[in-house]
Amino acid sequence: MTSENQAFRLAGRGVVDRSKTFSFTFDGIPYEGFAGDTLASALLANGVHLVGRSFKYHRPRGILTSGSEDPSALVELRTGARREPNTKATVTELYDGLEATSQNRFPSLRFDFLAVNSLLSPVFSAGFYYKTFMWPASFWEKLYEPMIRRAAGLGRAAMEEDPDSYDKANAFCDVLVVGSGAAGLMAAISAARSGARVILADESFAFGGRLLAENRTIDGINSAAWVKAAIGELSSLSNVRLLPRTTIFGAYDGGTYGAVERVADHLVKPAPGQPRQRLWRIVAKRTIVAQGATERPIVFGNNDRPGVMLASAARSYINRYGVAPGRTAVVFSSNDDGAATINDLANAGISVAALVDARPALPDAITARAEALGARIFAGGVVSDAIGGSRVKGACIIDASGATHTLSCDLIIVSGGFNPNMQMTTHLGGRPQWRDDLAAFVPGAMPKGMTAAGAANGSFSLASCLAEGARAGSAAAADVGFDAKPIAIPASDEESNGISAFWHVDRAKHKAFVDLQNDVTAADVALAQREGFSAVEHLKRYTTLGMATDQGRTSSVNGLAILAQLTGKTIPATGITTARPPYSPVSLGALAGEHRGKHFKPTRLTPSHNWAKEQGAVFVEAGLWLRALYFPKPFETDAQTTVIREVNGVRNGVGVCDVSTLGKVEVHGPDAGKFLDRLYINMMSTLAVGRARYGAMLREDGIMMDDGTAARFAEDRYFVTTTTVNAIKVVQHMELCKQWHWPDLDVQIVPSTDQWAQYAVAGPRARDLIARIVDKPFDVSNAAFPYMAVAELTALGGIKARLYRLSFSGELAYEIAVPARHGELLMRTLMEKGQDLGVIPYGTEALGVMRIEKGHVGGPELNGTTTAADVGLGKMASKKKDYIGRVLAERPGLTNPDRPRLAGFRPVDRAARLRSGAHFVGRNTEPVAANALGHMTSVAYSPSLGHWVGLGFLSGAETRMGEIIRAYDPVRGEDTLVEVVSPTFYDSEGARLRV
Amino acid sequence: MRISCPHCGERALDEFSYLGDASVTRPDPAAADAADAFYTYAYERRNIAGPTQELWYHQAGCHAWLVVTRDTRTHEISDVKAAQDVALERVNSTTGAA
C-alpha cells in the first residue's frame, strides 16, 4: 500500500527512515509518509502540491520552499484546543496521526468562493483601501469593515485554552553556534575541541542543514554521512549542548539570545509532564551566525502556481526526503547553483524539458550536461508565465531572440540567487551591506561578540563554508580565552557559483507575484512607486510586501530590486527594510511559559493563611498578597452582614486582624533619627525610646508617597512600617536616600516584611486579651503601656515579640508581632485565649470600614497626586527641618487653597447608599465638568452610625462644612445629595484610643 | 542587557530597576535658589543620545544603587560603580574643598 500511496517517493534516496511509516491526513484524506519527513515532503511524496489559498485573491498555492521561509504552504495543524493556524508544512515534522487542514478557503481548497477576488483584482490594487470605502461615511463600520474583517486572516486560532504547558530555561555558553550546516558544524567542532562550552542550535529536527539536501562529497564520503560523524563527535563532548528543533529567534543586549525549542511538536501531544515548547534565554560570550542563505524566486507570470518550486527546495525533496516533486521540469535560473539542479533532477529520474537561464552564456559543463539530458537550452531566455491553475501544466518561455515557446511540464524550478540569512546580525541595529558580485546583502558591522560564517556571510561554496566555519569557531573560542588550535579543513568536491542578477520578467502576461502570501505583484510595486511610496518602508507599508508570516524572506530583496529598477537607483541606494525579531514566528505560549492562569504572578501568603482558610475566610488580592477580606459565618448570606458583625465585634468586644502584609523596615545606626527626619515630613529624632509616632513621607516632587508608623526601640534602632502596596517602593527610596543622597549618614536599612507576622488586636477588651498573650511580668496597663507605647518582650512563653499600642480602628488596640514562623501559633492562641472575651477574627473589609469611620486616609486617598495638606496632614509637616519633597511641595500649584481637600460626606437621606468615584457638584448646578468640585474616594456603611459615610476630595472643603451637594455618578446612574462633614465620623476626640 | 553588579557579578536585566540620570545630585535645600534648583533637578533632563550615567537599583539582588555608564543609542554598558562609592567621593570632595 505504501508504495502506491507514496507514488512520488524515490527508491534509495534520502535520509528518511523507511522502516517507520506514519499515517496522516490532509483535509480529511489519509496519506502515508516516513519518519524524517516534513508534512510538505510527505504531501509531495503523495503527489499533493495544492495546499493553500493566498491572502487576498485566494489563489491556489503550493510548496515553494523546503524551509522556514515558505510563504505559501501554510496549514492548520491539529484540531480543537491544539489547533495551530498558519503552520508551515515545510518545517512541520511528520508524526503518526498528524492532522492538517487547508485554510483561508470556503467551502473547499479546490473550489474557493473568494477566488472571485482574483477577478476583481483590477480594482483591488495596492493601496486600494485608502482610496475608497468612504462613501457614505457611515458605511465603514456597518458594512465595509465587517466585510473586510470576514475575509481577513489566514488560519483560525483555537477556541479553547491551550492545553499544553510551556517551560523556560536559561543557558550560558562560551560560543553559541546558530545553524548546523557545513559552516555551523565546523564552527562548533573547532570551538568545542578547545574546551569551550558550545551550544549548537538548529531549527530543524535533523542537524546538517543543506548538507542533507545536497548530493555532495566531503572527505570522500557523502555529505549526509559526514554530518552523522560530525554530530557523533559533538554529542560525545560534555562541553557541548546540542539543541535540535530550536530556533534562535532574537538577539538582545549583552549577548542574550532568545530561542524556542519545539520539545514535543513532533508528537500527537506532549508526554505527561513534558512541555510542548521551551523558551531558552541563552547568554553567549561569542555567537556565530551560520544560518545559511535563502534562495530567492524570480518574479514571472503566474509564478505562484503549485508546481513552481525553488531549486534548493527541489534538491531538498530529492536528496533529503527521497521525493520527486514532479515528473517533468523546466528549470529557470540566473546562476550556476540553480542551473546545476538539472543533475539532481536527472538523478531522480525527473525529465528536464528545458533549462532556461537569464544569462546569455552558461558554463560549458552545465550546457553539456543539459544537452546530454536532452533538455532544451534557452540561454538568455526567461520563463514569462507558468501555465496551469491549481497545478503547473506548462511553461511559457521567451528565448533570447524574443520568440515564444510553450513547453509542457508539471514543475518549474526557479533560482534567482541567494540572500544570506543575516537577520540576527541586524537585530541590534546593524545595517547589511550590498555585494554586487553576489547580487545580495551580506552582514555589515555586527554587534560585539557576533560573527557570521558560511552562506550567512555570503560565502556560498561548500569549501568556503567549511573553512570559514572552522576559522570562526576557533577564533571565537580563542577570543574568550581558550587555546583553540586550527583544525583540519575537510576536502570537498568542486562547484561553480556564477550569478548574474536577475529579478523580474517584465514581459509576463499574467500576474507576477513578489510576495506570494500577501499577494503583492510587480504591478503593485510599480503603482506604489508611481504614487510616491518609493522609500522601501513606504513600499512595504503601502503594499504589505514582506509583512507576511515569512517576514519577506523570499520577497523583500526582489521587491526592492524591482523598485530600484523603476527609480533608476542602485539597490543599496534604495535601501533595505529592517529585520525584527523573531527570526521566524514563535508561539505566544512559549514566550509566556508557566506564567499563566493562577501562576501568572507569584502568590504571597501570610504566616497564618492556612488558619484563615480553615475559618472559611474570603480572600482578596492585595498586590501579590492574598489577604482575608472577611470571615463569613455559615448563616450569613451576604458580605455586608458579615462585615457589620465584624465591625460591631471589634467596637464592642475584641477582634484580631492579620496585618502581616504591612511593609516593615528596620532602620539602625547612630544617624537613624537624623535619617528619618529627612525622610518624613514630621520629626522622628525627637521620638522617645519606647514610643511610636505616625508619619508621612513625600516624594521629591512634594506629593504624598506613603504613611506609616515609626517606633523607636533604642537610641539607634527604629522600626518603621509602610503600607502594603508601597513596601518595596519605600525600601528602594530609603536605600537611594542612604546610598546616594546622604552616603555619610551612619545608618543601615533592613527590610523585614517577611520576617514578622503581625496582628492588630482591637476593641475595648483588647487589653484583657493581650495580657493573656504576653509573658509575665510585662505590664500592659494603660499607665505602664499607654497609647503609642512600644516594647520588645516575649509572648506565648518565651517567643520573641514586639508590642505596639497603635490603633487604626479607633479602639483601644495593639499590634503584636512575632517571628513569621510563630504567626499561625499566635493567631490560634489569640483565638483560643480570647474565646471567653468573644474574640473574633476580622478582615480587611471591616478594617477599611473602621478606618473610613475614623477618617484615616488609605490607598484611594494616597493616589499619587495628593499633597499632605490635601489629605489633612498639612499640620504635621515640620517647619524646622528639611525633608524629601519639602521644597517642591511649596510650588503654587500645590499650595493653591482651591485644591480639593479631604472631607467627610454623609447622605442627606440616611438610607441612601454612597459610591466611590462619584463626582461632587453644587446642589443646584448642572453636573458638567465645568462645575466639578471633586470626587468621592472611599465609602462604607457605618454600623456604628447606621448609615453610609464617605471620604473624598472637595474644593473649598473647609468653607463648605454643612453644605448639601450632589454626589453625581452617571456611569452607575446615581445622583445622591450629601452633606459635607468632618472626615472623622467616629470618636473624633480619640477618647476610645487612650483608655 | 546584563549589568555587572560590583557585589553580585553579572546579572540579567530583569533583576534591576531604573531610576534615571546620575549626573545630577540633590541640590542644597537651604540655598537661596532652592526652588529653581529643585525644579531643574527634578524635572529637566539632558536626555542624551550617547553615553550617560544612570542610577540603577539591584532590586532582586543586593539592593545596591549603581551608577551605570551606558550608551542610550546602543545599550552598551561601559562601567558600573556602587552609587554609594560615587556619592561618598562627591561628599568627601565637597567637604574637602570646604
Place this chain on the structure above:
Amino acid sequence: MPSDRYSIFSVLTEALRGQTGWKPAWRKATPKPNYDVVIVGGGGHGLAAAYYLAKRYGLSNVAVIEKGWIGSGNVGRNTTIVRSNYMLPGNIPFYETSMKLWEGLEQDLNYNAMVSQRGVLNLYHSDGQRDAYVRRGNAMRMHGVDAELLDRDAVQRMYPWLNYDNARFPIKGGLLQRRGGTVRHDAVAWGYARGADQHGVDIIENTEVTGFRITNGRIEGVETSRGFVGARKVGLACAGNSSRVASMAGLNLPLESHVLQAFVTEGIKPFIDGVVTFGAGHFYISQSDKGGLVFGGDLDGYNSYAQRGNLPVVEDVIEGGMALMPRIGRVRLLRSWGGIMDMSMDGSPIIDHTPISGLYLNGGWCYGGFKATPAAGLCFAHLIARNEPHAVARAYRLDRFRTGHMVDEKGMGNQPNLH
C-alpha cells in the same frame, strides 16, 4: 487626467486603465529659501500641524522637514489605538477633540485611514480599580464623552473567551468607551501629507535639521543637511528626538526618551472585535483588519534611542496576554519592534512656546501620541498661527512643572518610566 481626488469614479476609471493615472500622494519638495513656518519632524503630528496650518489658519507657506521618510517615527510603529477615556480635566477635552477629528477624518482628508470605532474596554480586577475607573468614566461623562461601566457578566457577553475561571487576578468588570477603536496608522501620515501637499505645504524628506539660527532670542530659521532654510516660526514635532533637537537650541526639556515595544502576530481569522486592556498586567490588544493580533505592554524602563527593546519585557507582555487570553497560546508572534517615546515628567504632553521667540514645542506624548494626532496637529497649528494656546490644550504648558500644575493621570510623579 490627474487623479487628485479619490472617488468611486476615479477608482473605477483607474481600475480600467491599469492604475496608471494616479499621481504621487505628495510632491517630493525641495526646500525654498524662506517659509512662514517650518515644522521639524514629518511624523503624524508634524504633518497634521502643517495640514491644519494651511487649511484652517490660512498659512500655506509652510514646510515640513523630515530626516528620513515621512511617518518613519511613532506614527508608523504604534498599536493604532484611539480613545478619549482620560480622567483629568486637563486631558479629556483635548482627547475628545481628537476623537471628533478622527470621526470626520476620512471625509476631511478624502483618504481612508480606516478609523474603526469598535470600542476600547479597560478591565478591572479589584474594587479599588473599579472605583478609579468609575471616577474616570464619570469625569468623561461630565465632559460629554461616552463611557459605560460593565460588570463581569457584561464583559463576558462581549468577550466570552477571556480567562474568567482560572485567573490569578479575576476579571470583575470593565470601563468601555464604545467610540474608541483603531486607525490604520501609516495611512494617517499619508493622508495628512497628501492633504497638506494639496494645500501647498512643502514636504521635504531625507533632510536633517542640524541647527537653529537664533538672533537676540528670536528664531530665524533652521540649518539643514541641504542648507539654511529661513522661517519666521519653527515648530518642533520630533517625538522621541525632541530633546536632541531642542538641545541644538540650547534647551533642556522635561522629557526622557524611552523605548516601548509593540508586537504583532501572524494573521488569523478575526475574533477580537475591539481593544481590550488587561488591568492586572501590562497588556493591551486589538486585531487588525489583516488579522494580526496587535499588542503591547509596558516600557522597557530605561532611557533609549535604539528603537528596540529586550527580552524581559517581551516575556512580561506576553505573560499578561496568556493570563488574560489562554486561547492564544498557539498563535505565533510575527514581529516585535520598539519606538522611542518622549516620556514627559507627568505623563502628559507639552504644546507650548519655548523660551526662544518663534520656536514652539509639541512633545512629551509618552506612548499616547498616536490617538492625539489630529488634535495635536490642530492645537499646535493654532498655537503657531495665533501665538496663544488652543482652548483644549491650555494645560499643556511647558512651565507647569515649575509652577506645580502637573497633569498626572497615573500619579507617578516625576519618574517618566512609570507613566
